[in-house]
Amino acid sequence: MYEHTDVLKALNVSKAEELLKEIKGKTPLFVCTIATTETAKIPGISAAGQNPEFTDLTPPADTEFLYYGRCRCISGVPVTPDGIPTPAIITRAAINLSNIPMLVVDGGSRVKPQIPFIDVGGQPGMDIRTSKAVKDVNSVFERAKVLGKSLAAMSDYLVLGESIPGGTTTALSVMLAIGIAAKRRVSSSMPNNPHELKLSVVNKAMEVAGIEEGELAGEPLKAIAAMGDPAQVTMSGLVVGAAEIPTILAGGTQMAAVLAIVDQIDPSARDRLAIGTTKWVLRDPSSDLVSLVRQVGDVPIMAANLDFSSLKHSGLRAYESGAVKEGVGAGGVSISAMTMTSGQITMLSLQQEIEREYERILGGKAS
Amino acid sequence: MYEHTDVLKALNVSKAEELLKEIKGKTPLFVCTIATTETAKIPGISAAGQNPEFTDLTPPADTEFLYYGRCRCISGVPVTPDGIPTPAIITRAAINLSNIPMLVVDGGSRVKPQIPFIDVGGQPGMDIRTSKAVKDVNSVFERAKVLGKSLAAMSDYLVLGESIPGGTTTALSVMLAIGIAAKRRVSSSMPNNPHELKLSVVNKAMEVAGIEEGELAGEPLKAIAAMGDPAQVTMSGLVVGAAEIPTILAGGTQMAAVLAIVDQIDPSARDRLAIGTTKWVLRDPSSDLVSLVRQVGDVPIMAANLDFSSLKHSGLRAYESGAVKEGVGAGGVSISAMTMTSGQITMLSLQQEIEREYERILGGKAS
Numbered sequence: 001m002y003e004h005t006d007v008l009k010a011l012n013v014s015k016a017e018e019l020l021k022e023i024k025g026k027t028p029l030f031v032c033t034i035a036t037t038e039t040a041k042i043p044g045i046s047a048a049g050q051n052p053e054f055t056d057l058t059p060p061a062d063t064e065f066l067y068y069g070r071c072r073c074i075s076g077v078p079v080t081p082d083g084i085p086t087p088a089i090i091t092r093a094a095i096n097l098s099n100i101p102m103l104v105v106d107g108g109s110r111v112k113p114q115i116p117f118i119d120v121g122g123q124p125g126m127d128i129r130t131s132k133a134v135k136d137v138n139s140v141f142e143r144a145k146v147l148g149k150s151l152a153a154m155s156d157y158l159v160l161g162e163s164i165p166g167g168t169t170t171a172l173s174v175m176l177a178i179g180i181a182a183k184r185r186v187s188s189s190m191p192n193n194p195h196e197l198k199l200s201v202v203n204k205a206m207e208v209a210g211i212e213e214g215e216l217a218g219e220p221l222k223a224i225a226a227m228g229d230p231a232q233v234t235m236s237g238l239v240v241g242a243a244e245i246p247t248i249l250a251g252g253t254q255m256a257a258v259l260a261i262v263d264q265i266d267p268s269a270r271d272r273l274a275i276g277t278t279k280w281v282l283r284d285p286s287s288d289l290v291s292l293v294r295q296v297g298d299v300p301i302m303a304a305n306l307d308f309s310s311l312k313h314s315g316l317r318a319y320e321s322g323a324v325k326e327g328v329g330a331g332g333v334s335i336s337a338m339t340m341t342s343g344q345i346t347m348l349s350l351q352q353e354i355e356r357e358y359e360r361i362l363g364g365k366a367s
Numbered sequence: 368m369y370e371h372t373d374v375l376k377a378l379n380v381s382k383a384e385e386l387l388k389e390i391k392g393k394t395p396l397f398v399c400t401i402a403t404t405e406t407a408k409i410p411g412i413s414a415a416g417q418n419p420e421f422t423d424l425t426p427p428a429d430t431e432f433l434y435y436g437r438c439r440c441i442s443g444v445p446v447t448p449d450g451i452p453t454p455a456i457i458t459r460a461a462i463n464l465s466n467i468p469m470l471v472v473d474g475g476s477r478v479k480p481q482i483p484f485i486d487v488g489g490q491p492g493m494d495i496r497t498s499k500a501v502k503d504v505n506s507v508f509e510r511a512k513v514l515g516k517s518l519a520a521m522s523d524y525l526v527l528g529e530s531i532p533g534g535t536t537t538a539l540s541v542m543l544a545i546g547i548a549a550k551r552r553v554s555s556s557m558p559n560n561p562h563e564l565k566l567s568v569v570n571k572a573m574e575v576a577g578i579e580e581g582e583l584a585g586e587p588l589k590a591i592a593a594m595g596d597p598a599q600v601t602m603s604g605l606v607v608g609a610a611e612i613p614t615i616l617a618g619g620t621q622m623a624a625v626l627a628i629v630d631q632i633d634p635s636a637r638d639r640l641a642i643g644t645t646k647w648v649l650r651d652p653s654s655d656l657v658s659l660v661r662q663v664g665d666v667p668i669m670a671a672n673l674d675f676s677s678l679k680h681s682g683l684r685a686y687e688s689g690a691v692k693e694g695v696g697a698g699g700v701s702i703s704a705m706t707m708t709s710g711q712i713t714m715l716s717l718q719q720e721i722e723r724e725y726e727r728i729l730g731g732k733a734s
Binding site: 027029067068099100101102103105106112114115116117118119120121139143144146147150151153154155 | 394396434435466467468469470472473479481482483484485486487488506510511513514517518520521522
């Protein structure tokens, strides 16, 4: 059995423990939502790629990697400018061990992944400084919602992950617009969280849209349409549609935004939600997931206690210095992989598999 | 419990009974593959629509109806030229009663449904008389196969249905190309099966492609590329990918083609397959499902013993005169709805629900 210390709990600890008991031995469905935006191309906003244009390729590359163990739309795997690999490595390692089933939903990506993916009618997001960030929010929300309902009928519980570059900036803007005090509290995939840059982009977006902080409280789809991203509306629809089963929002502070959005659309859909993330987000000194979530409600937060400090490869050890931290459902899928088996998958075996995946990539082998 | 007589069995009766025992109480995943072709627009080939161009709308309309209880891309529901309604009515009624989860896969349709659907990279099919009927068969097959593997990880068993106008003609051409004696054995959604028209189209396709009957035995993807349809390659990939769980091929003689294709790609994938259809196909005097299946192997055939002869509405009673017969997974989903519950869903309650659905449509109400 995985150790008590393998999953950290925060905020509503007793509900986190109840949930861990409820999902023990059960198989989740992992649903990874992808999207791209022009916002992510603002220099300095996203670390997901060597250069801004590369952000269009990160989500398809991440999900191709999950399916095939190699990317098709790029050679190699997505890395930060410093060469630190995508968190999809963690997700894939957890899936390798657990055989957790997976579906990819395209919330709106410019480059389509060369995998089977679910289309909900979304389009790539624009720059939030245009005040027209996301098209068709109502119809995408409705389609994601009926999809969520279908997925709930086929699963014990859902784990919802994401791959959307620049997602913490759009999380910040939507949270501010709907009344969550989010300034300097969102996370970053870079060790030096560019809070001032994000805030200046978001302030500009609010100015262009003519929206004050908190002005769109109760109208989260309007906030997304003006200054959010396509993954937010897709994931919110999925959560509301799947409200009858538990859902783990598998991600960092972007998922606090989804939680806040869902809470303002349908508060009852919040009851069966938890955040599932990594230790690197939960203990990140440059952001504050707990305070973001607490503003929405007493929602359990769980974090996979991944520790890369003694791994062989510097590319992985860099996670301990604040690089990457989370993404592609890494934390939530790790937690589920450990809870679904009794003893076979531990944090130790997971970390060994992550090293194997990393070495396989370095060696350039497909599987 | 549903009556023994509610599910007819043919060919491998003992294996059909074993399978019915195995799936009893279990929840399937219903996967409906849609596609359109230029072949379907050849006058007289398809009854799926008032006029040939309407065939592009039938698959999206069918699946919109399954999701929402009404179509979005057309007003009303798909009907034959005589006004007989789509078999999606049967499927939806069975899902209403059973809550069987559902996903739609777009094998290649010209008009996309306004629902969540899975994209496997397929494109609409061309006229088989061009000898270039289906593009990218290898990549679509591979994507459908990885999708099938994912679906198998999340389901007890699959029920695969289809909505593709003109599908029996492309079934005929592929079966002939790969060595199945299919002449005058495929079914039709029309009471008067236009065998001669279908054969003349198929003969022309073979002539253009320079292919003799049976010449592509062992090369079914090549046969599909030349003179098949996009749903065939998609469904075959799904079946091969999901080979570790049972799959009910929910359809008529089109599914005999899928069975033959799968058998020639990976014979071991055939072991867990069954055909699930309707009485109207199994007992159709103008076609011969059993002989088609028997040529592939000793595969169980099950048929929902739907009987519309005493229903109030002539549009439904027309099914007893050979109109429509099957489609959109109607037979297989009906069987699964009955086996998954103990006693709640019987052929009688299903038929009552079908009448209710039909009356709801006539009344124009959404749900």
